[in-house]
Amino acid sequence: MEVMPKWAEVILVPLISLLLAAILSALVILAIGEDPIAAVKMMVTGALGSTYGWGYTLYYATNFMFTGLAVSVAFHARMFNIGGEGQAALGGLGVALACLYIPWPHWSLALVGAAVAGGLFGAAWAAIPAWLQARRGSHIVITTIMFNFIAASLLNYVLVNLLRPKGSQDPASARFVDTVNLPTLHDMLAPIGINFSKSGPANVSLLIAIAACVFVWFLIWRTRLGYEIRSFGNSESAARYAGIRPFKIIMVSMMISGALAGMMAINNVMGEAERLVMNSVEGAGFIGIAVALMGRSHPFGVFIAAILFGFLYQGGAELALWTSIPRELIVVIQALVILFTGALDNMVRMPLERIFLSLRNRKEG
Amino acid sequence: MTTAPAIELKGISKAFGPVQANKDISIRVMPGTIHGIIGENGAGKSTLMSILYGFYKADKGEVFISGKKANITDSQAAIAAGIGMVFQHFKLVENFTVLENIILGAEDGRWLKPSIAKARRTLVELAADYGLNVKPDALIQDIGVGMQQRVEILKALYRQADILILDEPTGVLTPSEADQLFRILDRLRSEGKTIILITHKLREIMEITDTVSVMRRGEMTATVKTSETTPAELAELMVGRKVLLRVDKSPAKLGDVVLDVKGLRVRDEKGVERLKGIDLQVRAGEVLGIAGVAGNGQSELLEILGGYADGTGSITVNGQPLDLTGKLSDGQSRRARGIAHVPEDRQREGLIMDFTAWENAAFGYHHDPAYRSGVLMNNAAIREDTEGKMERFDVRPPDPKLAAKNFSGGNQQKIVLAREIERNPDLLLIGQPTRGVDIGAIEFIHQQIIALRDQGKAVLLVSVELEEIIALSDRIAVMFDGHIMGERLPSETDEKELGLLMAGITDTDTPHSVEEVQANLAHAGEGAK
Incomplete structure (x- = not known):
């Protein structure tokens, strides 16, 4: 028998964790002499109070959905992929190359092409640590994190020496041609009469991210490959008994993971910057770990957690812009949310389990 | 007047969930003797010793050390009571020296130097008394397994242990190392130490012990004098001769x-x-x-x-x-x-404990055309199939959506058995x-x-x-x-x-x-x- 009903597991635990993080954040804000209630108001209006705010919140959320899904897929195979940052950076390179060197007739084809390119680049970047893990036993956490640094250096080299247009002082690629520019939410919602802010960067990639959530759900819980991935992740010895090859599962799950991280680039590189810049990922790869933890590696949970973190990012930016609360404090708040929803999960879960257990015992006795 | 036993256990019982690891176990070990405890894997030997060393708390029963009732709540208390344990897997710091390992946790005061000096003196005495020669300044990682085991024994003696428990001590030793160990144990016995030797090897029992207890499925089935028994009899007692x-x-x-x-x-x-x-x-x-x-x-x-x-x-x-x-x-x-296979360890191999019964019922056969549609799993078909299997094999409760870990051992085994046997x-x-x-x-x-x-x-x-x-x-x-x-x-x-x-x-x-x-x-x- 499960100790807690499913609704408590899925909704109550993260909700209480969030509440605790919020309370602690409020105390920190109080401690530096600011008004927490005003701060919350500012964050909510800044992130959700206007279509401009939503434009940014959903833009960030799109990034986090991709990277959160990436971590989730690998995690189902018990692979802790910390390399989302590097895989997304390489994905950016793939997307940039696809956009710069292929004359796409229409943005929709370009989007498909860029997504494939970004996915392939991300998957290839994840494949190396995966192979090292599967064949050489090098720990995936170590190798993926090292590959983040390699990716950053590689991108640095490529941007400065290869992709930088002649005469430009900016270590960035040339701007993509207009035909590959993706429609923003403003463009997409205007025909159906909704006036969405022009300046929010959220774009059609959001739909791809949502489609990716559905895809991952299908992959993990409906396909035979997903079944094998979960089997391997749950019990390697049982997988061996069943004839599920560890090499295959490690490679495939990590490459799907890398591909999802790489596909993030259609949002930030193709949809927003419209060129490849240095450090285009901006930490989204790491936020993906928190998103996956909070979302319990379930695509729906990842979807919700990604929007929450999108809100925190945008609300935090607003807070830094309009109040004297320093930007670092926003990072503190984000860290508290990660700490409570991810790392301190058992702190909330165990007392709750005890409560439910005693409730049930009382009912039975 | 008779001397009190060095160790006496009275009616020790310990259960882990539904598993009765120790059932009403009583032993008396006289000082200056070697007492063997023999039994197959899972017979409850290690649990019993863990209780004696304070790792587990017995559900029932009492422990007496030299005739006095002892309340061993943790390993510190066990050490204080004069019990030393040599584990099957050594607890040594690889990149520390022998001396450093010996004083680890038994340092006197804030500064290491006097402790090390004292340990060095003690070590010389111990070596002379028991023939336990080691190089005090060698790193653990540089010495052989047999030497490492001596360090473990020295650790216990340094803490003034009078009762030594050795858990499967020869499992990692070569035969000649094992012979050396037995010479040391013999010497310790003649110096008045009491030794409990846990093993599943008959040879060791016959070679070194004075008395031997046989455990089987958590129960102590017999305690005999080693000189009055034979390997064949012990083997019989070990595997049991019930109806x-x-x-x-x-x-x-x-x-x-x-x-x-x-x-x-x-x-x-x-x-x-x-x-x-x-x-x-x-x-x-x-x-x-x-x-x-x-x-x-x-x-x-x-x-x-x-x-x-x-x-x-x-x-x-x-x-x-x-x-x-x-x-x-x-x-x-x-x-x-x-070829169908019901593996020895159903929890590690035969089943995935967090998967539902129906997911487990297809495990290993998930590529079967009846269980799939294209790249997808045909979950509905598997569930329906599982319901039938559960009914035919009388799995209780007959709920395909229940996780494997929530079934009893027997019902888990029936799920595996149904899956494998029904493949014909x-x-x-x-x-x-x-x-x-x-x-x-x-x-x-x-x-x-x-x-x-x-x-x-x-x-x-x-x-x-x-x-x-x-x-x-x-x-x-x-x-x-x-x-x-x-x-x-x-x-x-x-x-x-x-x-x-x-x-x-x-x-x-x-x-x-x-x-x-x-x-x-x-x-x-x-x-x-």
Whole structure:
């Protein structure tokens, strides 16, 4: 028998964790002499109070959905992929190359092409640590994190020496041609009469991210490959008994993971910057770990957690812009949310389990 | 006036959930003696010693040290009571020196230097008293396993232990190292220390102990003087001689040879040869039982037949050879060849404990066309199929959506059994079919195995329960140290003879001297875990 009903597991635990993080954040804000209630108001209006705010919140959320899904897929195979940052950076390179060197007739084809390119680049970047893990036993956490640094250096080299247009002082690629520019939410919602802010960067990639959530759900819980991935992740010895090859599962799950991280680039590189810049990922790869933890590696949970973190990012930016609360404090708040929803999960879960257990015992006795 | 026993346990009981690890155990160990505790894996020896050392709290029972009631709540209390423990897996810091390891946790005060100086003096004394010579300044990682074990013993003595508990001390030693250890133990005994030796090796018991207790399934089945017993008697006590579980079965109707194994050799990951040239055959319509003390190669035999160990030699099924290495030596290929496998450890191998019953019911067969539609799983079909299986195998509760971990051991085993038997295999491999299974389910599981045999299928049964082997098998092969020691018909053998074979003694008709048995068993030390 499960100790807690499913609704408590899925909704109550993260909700209480969030509440605790919020309370602690409020105390920190109080401690530096600011008004927490005003701060919350500012964050909510800044992130959700206007279509401009939503434009940014959903833009960030799109990034986090991709990277959160990436971590989730690998995690189902018990692979802790910390390399989302590097895989997304390489994905950016793939997307940039696809956009710069292929004359796409229409943005929709370009989007498909860029997504494939970004996915392939991300998957290839994840494949190396995966192979090292599967064949050489090098720990995936170590190798993926090292590959983040390699990716950053590689991108640095490529941007400065290869992709930088002649005469430009900016270590960035040339701007993509207009035909590959993706429609923003403003463009997409205007025909159906909704006036969405022009300046929010959220774009059609959001739909791809949502489609990716559905895809991952299908992959993990409906396909035979997903079944094998979960089997391997749950019990390697049982997988061996069943004839599920560890090499295959490690490679495939990590490459799907890398591909999802790489596909993030259609949002930030193709949809927003419209060129490849240095450090285009901006930490989204790491936020993906928190998103996956909070979302319990379930695509729906990842979807919700990604929007929450999108809100925190945008609300935090607003807070830094309009109040004297320093930007670092926003990072503190984000860290508290990660700490409570991810790392301190058992702190909330165990007392709750005890409560439910005693409730049930009382009912039975 | 009689002296008080160094250690006395009275009525110790300990349960882990539904598993009774120790049941009403009482022992008296007199000072200056070596007391052996022998029993198979899982008999409850380690649990008992963990209680004595304060790792677990007994549910019931009392511990007396030198006649005084002791309340051992943790290992600190055990050390204070004069108990020292030498674990099977050493607890040493690899990159510390011998001296540093010895004082670790027993430093006097803030500064290390005086502690180390004191330890160095003590070490010289201990070496002189007990013949325990070590190099005090050598790093642990640079000295051999036998030396490391001495350091563990010295650690206990440094903490003024009068009672030493050694848990499977020779498991990691070569025979000559083991002999050295025994000389040290003998010396310790003559200096008045009390020693408890936990082992599953008969040779060690016969060689060094004064008294011996036999444990079986959490109970202490006998305590005898070593000089008044024989290895054969101990083997009997170890495997138990309860009433045979009656299984109704008609004489076997033998068909063609299904499984033919020739010259099979398997090495484990460390390169140790675990199967040293096995030949055996199983015919259609027969159960071949493999008897043996756990760790003599039975697991490796099941693993290579089930497709997850590599080896050399030849295996044919229905006349067609199986791959013993490479891609086609995996579980999927074996299943395609009509081999079904109920593994020894259902929780680690046979089931995924967090998966639902229906997900487990397709495990290993998830590529079956009936269970899939394209790349997808046909979950509805699997669930429906599982409902039928649960009904036919009387799995309780019959809920396919319940996670495997929420079923009892017997019902978990029935889920595995239903999955494997209903594939209608030509050959069923089945390891420890009733380990951790309640009495009611045992009978059912035995009936299913016999029913499969009566349908003309070949069954290879591995079990450490001799009763089970005798009750189910049409032919019994005994494994020892990676070899088949011999085959017997259940009607023409008894547990005594099988017990001797399990100890590696093939010549079972003539009486055997202790020396002969010892010499024989010494060889087993190299192969057994």
